[in-house]
Amino acid sequence: MGNESIRYLIVPGWHGSPAEHWQSHWQASLPNGARVEQADWSTPLRSDWVEALEQAVAAQAGPVILIAHSLGCIAVAHWAAQAPVALLRRVRGALLVAPADVERPACPQALRNFAPIPRQLLPFPSQVVSSDNDPAVSAPRALELARDWGAEAGILAGAGHINVKSGHQRWEQGFAYLYRLQRQLEHGALQRA
Template sequence: MGSEAIRYLILPGWQGSPEEHWQSHWQRSLPNSARVEQKDWLNPQRGDWVTALNQAVADDPRPLILIAHSLGCVTVAHWAAQAPVELLRRVRGALLVAPADVERPGCPEALQNFAPMPRDLLPFPSLLVGSDNDAAASALRAMELARAWGSEAAILTGAGHINVKSGHRYWEQGFGYLYRLQSRIEQQSRLRA
């Protein structure tokens, strides 16, 4: 991304991202990347998760791109709706992969304190990648969230929850979506210059 030293903040979802998850692979592959660590991956509390993201953004003044999966996407949306403007300005964009619909029927009880789903427009460019067979959010719901958040949307065919269980260990294809997001960010910054 130009001469700017961009850092990547990786936000796993419920239960974290194990070693073989694409987010862990990306963390090892992308320069200047770090994971937002949560105190409790099994019993997520919205306030705690939002606070951890806020602290991770505040700890380093460099511009950043958020890379979120599942409940991490919902955390980003909750954080963006109430974060201080000076921290929001550090975020150049967000890649939101397989967001978890915490309002869906049968949603695990552990995730229900993240409801209601945030509906505020994100104040930075974003790209939402969903799947047409994700049990955590239907393709229609993913499109609704993309519209509410102002995200560009891509719905994959047969990709499940885009995690280890659905065969996405390295998810090299995902780098294409990250590149697409970064290109969009660069275009917007050129238009503002």
Template sequence: MSSQTIRYLILPGWQGSPDNHWQSHWQQNLPNARRVEQVDWFNPDPHQWVAELERTVSADSTPVILIAHSLGCITVARWAAQAPLASLRKVRGALLVAPADVERPGCPEALRGFAPIARELLPFPSQLVGSDNDPAASAARAMELARSWGSQAAILAGAGHINVKSGHQRWEQGFGYLYRLQSQIEQQARRSA
């Protein structure tokens, strides 16, 4: 898949992704990458976050790959469950990293408005990457979400929330999951051609 014919849309989670977060590094290094900017990263509103994703996807006719982290993953699922067909058709796939379980006991109050989590099958290929010690979602919960969304899943050992705090600044190995997703997209395109 030619990266010149794809837009990469970066969807950070709660509080955004700081400059040393892997999503910020990827945004600088992937061609045609841009961040879906939210009005308020600290007091997320699910309707506003979904609407901004829709605006960003529909603003350009170029196909997209979504690269979401944490609450960004939950936003993708919610958006996909209600997005117009024309927008959904632009999405070639989604990399969903460390989804935040907004239904878990002790979930921060700011995130609870994103519950319940949309459980519809995503209408595009997706790769979910979780961790066996992520405080935002257990490995079992990540696998449950992957099944609901129809995502291929990988659970990393000891990777935490796959963010700066857990030591994932550049997260070079994460590109392997992106490449795996792109291979899946290419295989699907060949089968349907």
């Protein structure tokens, strides 16, 4: 499953991704999988999370695909807005699943330091996957973020926050989005060759 030369970097959201979360299953399934670890999963500080992501990308020997969930998606956007060009070039693409809208009125206080959400184009191909009933982001808002970031977008029907609570433990169908992103990257590489 996946491309052996690519490293898959899992970027969990608030409270991390427990063993039964699809990100944990994917990390175990994908070759060359690694995870961004945070010092504090419960009280996230944007600067700490962005720094941890930068260190994780820097630690990878080769090209990476970021696989982010929820607040991890927002951390990716913040990192991409200020990361050194040399590290940005290592990232081949990003799968951004259920991005948390940290600007919404009902956003938990612990996440508000991640606002405002960076709105510039991401410097690598990306794909946003969200749901039409996600309590952390409305479908129109997810589409708006995808447009601003220059990402392809997919909205699932009735999938909730695409986490354990919404019934997405292994989320095998999610691999279709990862494969689609990889095909897009391979097509782009062929066009540049």
